[in-house]
Amino acid sequence: MTHLTRRTLIDVSILATLQTDKHLRLFDCRSSLQDPAAGLLAYTAGHIDGAQYVDLNRDLSAKIVPGQTGRHPLPDRETFAAQVRRWGITQDSLVVAYDADNGAYAARLWWMLRWLGHPNVVVLDGGYQAWLDAGQVSSTRLINLPESAFFVRPAITRQVAADELQPPQGLLLDARDRPRFEGKTEPIDPVAGHIPGAVCAPFGENLDGATGRFRSAADLRQRFNGLGATAAGDTICYCGSGVTAAHNILAMVHAGFPEPALYPGSWSEWIIDPTRPVTTL
Amino acid sequence: MSLISSQTGYLLEHALIDWHDESSPWSEAFADIYWHREGGLAEKQHVFIEANHLRERWSDLQQPQFNILETGFGFGLNFLLAARLWQELAPPGKLLHYQAIEYAPVTLTDLARLYASLCPPTNTEPGAGQLHDLAQRLESRYPLPTHGMHPLWITDTICLNLIYLDVSVAMPLITEPVDAFFLDGFSPAQNEAMWDPALFSQCAQLSHQQTTVSTYSVAGKVKRGLKAAGFDIKKIPGFAGKAEMLTACLSSAVPRPQRRRTSRVVIIGAGLAGLNCAAALLRRGIEVEIIEAQDQPLMGASSIPQLAVYPQLAAVPDNRACFSLAAFQYLAQQGDYHACGFDLTPDTAALQERLNKIDGYFPNSFAHLRPSLLDPAIVSLHFPTAGWLSAKDAFSATLQHITLRTSTHVASLQRINEEWRLTDAVGQCITTADTVIIATGANALAQTQPLNLNSNRGQAIQVRRNEGRSIETVVSGPVSVFPADAEGLQTVSGTHQRNSNSNATTSADTAELLARLQQFLPGEVQPTSAHAGVRAASRDRLPVVGPIPDWTVLANWCQQQARAQPAFTAYQPGLYLCTAMGSHGATHGPLCGEHLARLINHEPAAFDPQWHAFLGAERFMIRDLVS
Incomplete structure (x- = not known):
């Protein structure tokens, strides 16, 4: 067993x-919010040898119920556990997840396995690109x-x-870009803005822009301290649909903070109920 | 000193089971059934899991670990039920230590036979799948029935310690407080010796105010014994309207001992000894920093690409052989090595005689004689479950999760302000820590000089064999040859120089190894690399592992040993040693690391605590000065 x-x-x-x-179980989580077929095509063209393909919409989300759920609702735990069994994961497995988009989709799988109580899961720093850059081969x-x-x-x-966020108990971090947070633009969801009381914490800033790798634990600690995070463990993370928020959670855990909570419905669920308040800047 | 001298063989007798039908095993020796078949698992659940209130206690568990002690492991059904509940409820990061005493273990065949009927994979009732999975995990780790302790990691957070000793011998070896006692085993009428008053007073000594005891027995002897030991007893209804059962807790308020938690450990030396300690500490969520003098980890002796994994046995079970066998079994249950088999080819008549004797102790599945692959005229001893490992692969994940400081030579270790300060040769502080493990080879530090360790040099080469007989198992004799690794390269080793400190490879050694290889396995070969390393060894060739004594106090203690005095207990606070693995670090390292991690984290022992007499650092001075 690898510890x-x-x-x-x-x-x-x-x-x-x-x-x-x-004990290694490797997962290719490459995906595109714009093109649902792109991930599978990329996987078929080449992946890290031994990797299984994970589809964000099929494997990491339940069906969308219009007017009730956000864009990537969590499946129920038993349904996801059944998928985990089909992937051949046991409690001895070391799971490694990667994608090509800075780790956001891989972080969603990371979060969901921990949600089932499986601690032995990590995200490949730098993703598929780092694998190729290191001279490692791809496989079909x-x-x-x-x-x-x-x-x-x-x-x-x-x-x-959602009902625990009015007002939020503790620090509420929004992982989306600043223009979406401020409500200046909204390319995906029908309403623009953010949950009142939230702090803008774009997940891309967890990464070193030059290398595409996560910043050091010390750097990340500084980043989240600067956003108001403390060791009290009362941080809540959300984003558009509960995917990139997991990236912030991973970064905070990596930096040594207590596990922040996820609001899985996130912005796309929040705005379904028109009575919930919305802030724009 | 030989604590094991009273043993006549390595293995205990198995329980003789008479199967009345597939779900009711009967013990011939005790003329008793293992359980009442009408009740089955539900009855066990009632008497042990529910009567000890485990669901309530585990749903809101604050303490870092929970310790159960069971008398009479039998078929392990209580264990499976407890483990299933633990998986369902225990918060992440907590450990369940389930210690079970058994002096007549059932065979793996009998165990598997019962599990096949009791928890088959086809059962779809709620919780049946979990039970089947746990049963399979236990089966795959089920040990040879050697005397002593068998710590088995069933999952990441559940450690089953099978203690194969008589209850009266085993109980004094339990050192950590117990949270729940499962007094199972055959009934007092059939197994009077187990239910001795001493058992109950030992239970009381290990108890605190939250400890619970449960047993199916309401025999007068049991009630009287528990009361006399200081327990309040309570009769509660048995399972499904059956006869009553007993629960008990201490009548006095003794708080659970609060132990200071160690959150960080500094290890000096990133060889096999140090990294095995690191891996065991990481399992417990303890932060590890390693200081290494060389510019990379796993240099020196650990850099040899393939390292042998096998037990070093003797014609009679002595301390060394029993330790080696325990260490091998500890590694084998985790299975993280290439279990391709290992052949020991004797080169002297005396060794041949020894191997013949060893063969007689063990079942063929563990060791058997066969013609040597080096020379078919010689009979070798084959260990089908032994093999080899690559230290680089075995520790790649461990290395990722520690702080490693290389090219840093620790020149001294001083106790300043209640902590250890590590300084380099110019007096610069490297780091400080409450807890330090010295896992370096030589006698570099003042704290280890009294050990007077030897340095033995060994060389190995890697070759590509282009022709000749292919080797599928490790073959060890006048020369040791390993099967091809992933790159098709084979390690050849077998040169040793005593008391040499040189890490440099020599062409003379390479030539010697190639010549010996040609003698036994002729054919064209191409050497690709050479590796030399110095291994620390102690005078008695056993590792040195445990707390480091206060040497001055020890010297005085030894002088006065002529007068009766209490056992030696003066150790330097937070300072531990793990060294002198000789050329057996791959096999012996994991158990040594686990032992230290348990000492540091206040967990139940990984092996008989009395083994400290032949593994502890004070043994040499005591032997020299007392005699």
């Missing part, structure tokens, strides 16, 4: 040495593992619902 304490990120160099580890081999025994354990994650 990790800082269960957040893994380097390409380490992943390369783990490739023959029988498809793998199919036998269904595993996996049982849900107490969640490591925390979550809150």
Whole structure:
């Protein structure tokens, strides 16, 4: 069994040495919010050998119920656990997730496995690009593992619902870009703005712009301290649909903060009820 | 000193089971059934899980670990039920230590037979899948029945310690407080010796005010014993209207001992010893910083690409052999190595004789004689479950999760303001820590000089064999040859120089290894790399692992040993040692690391605490000065 304490990120160099580890389960989470077919096409063209394809809409979200849910509602825990079994994950597995978009989709899988009580999951720092840049090869081999025994354990994650956010108890961080936060533009959702009391914390700022890798734990600590996070553990993260908020959660855990809570419905669910307040700047 | 001298063999006798039908095993020795088949698992759930209020206690568990002690492991059904509940409820990061005493373990065949009928994969009732999964995990880790302790990591957070000893021998070895006692085992009428008054007073000594005891037995002997030991007993209804059962808790208010939690440990040395300690500490969420003198981890002896994993046994089970076997079994249950098999080929008649004797102790699935792959005229001892590992692969994840400071030589270690200060050769402070493990080879630090360790040099080469007989298992004899690794390279080792401190490879050694390889496995080979390293070894060739004594106090203690005096207990606070692995760090390292992590984290022992007498740092001075 491979043991990790800082269960957040893994380097390409380490992943390369783990490739023959029988406990490794690797997942390609590449996806595009604009083009639902792009992830599978990219995976088919080439992926890290041993990786299974994960589809954000099919595998990491329940069906959207118009007028009730956000854009990526969480499936129920047992439904997701059944998928985890089909992926061949056992409680001994070390799960590594990667994508090509700065780790946001991989972070969603990271969060969801921790939600099922599986702590041994990490995101590949720098994603697929870092893998190729390091001179590692891609593969088109498809793998199919036998269904595993996996049982849900107490969640490591925390979550809150919309009615706990009026007003928010603690620091509320919005992972979307500043123009969307301010309500200047809204390319995806029908209403622009943010939840009253929220602080703008674009997830892209968790990364070093030059390398596409996560900033150091010390840098991230400074970033979130600057946004008002404390060791009290009362931070809540949201975004457009509960995907990129997981990126901020991962970054905060990596920086040594207590696990922040996720508001899984996020902005796209918040605005369904027209009585909920909205702030624009 | 030999604590194990009373043993006549390595293995205990298994329980003789008579199967009346697939779900009711009967013990021949005790003329008793293992449980009442009408009740089955539901009855066990009632008597042990519910009577100890585990659901309520685990839903809101504050303490970092929960310790259960069971007498009479039997088929492990109480364990499976407790483990299932723990998985359902326990908050992340907490540990369940389930210690179970058993002196007549059932065979794996019997265990599997019962599980096949009791928790088959086809059962779809709620919770049945979890039970089946746990049963499979236990089956795959089920140990050889050697005397002593078998810590088995069933999951990341559940450690089952099977203690294969008589209850009266095992109880004094339990050192950490117990939160719940499961007094199971055969009935007092059939197994009088187990339910001795001493058992109850030992339970009381390990108890605190939240400790609960439960047992199915309401025999007068049990009630009297518990009361006399200071327990308040309560009769409660048995399962489904059956006869009553007992629960008990201490009548006096003794708080659960509060132990200071260690959150960070500094380790000196990033070899096999240090990294095994690091891996065991990381499992517990303890932060680790390693200071390494060389510019990379796993240099020196640990840099040899393939390292042998096998137990070092003796013709009679002595301390060294029993330790080695326990360490091998500890590693084997985790299975993180290439279990391709290991052949020991004797090069002397005396060794041949020894291997023949060892063969007689063990089932063929663990060790058997067969013609040597090096020379078919010689009979070798084959260990099918042994093999090799690559230290680089084994510790790649561990290295990712520690703070590693390389090219940093620790020149001294001083106790200043209640903490240890590590300084370099010019007196600069490197770091400070409450808890430090010295896992360096030589006698570099003042704290380890009294050990007087030896440095033995060894060299290995890697070769590509282009022709000749292919080798699928590790073959060890006059030369050791490993099967091809992922790159198709094979390690060849077998040169040793005592008391040499040189890390440099020599062409003479390379030539010697190639010549020996040609002698046994002729064919064209191409050497690709050479690796030399110095391994620390102690005078008795056992590792040195445990707390570091206050050497001055120890010297005085030894002088006065002629007069009866209490056992030696003066250790330097927060200072531990893990070294002198010789060439067996791959096999012995994991258990040594686990042992230290448990000492540091106040957990139940990983092996018989009395083994400290032959593994602890004070043994050499005591032997020298007392005699």
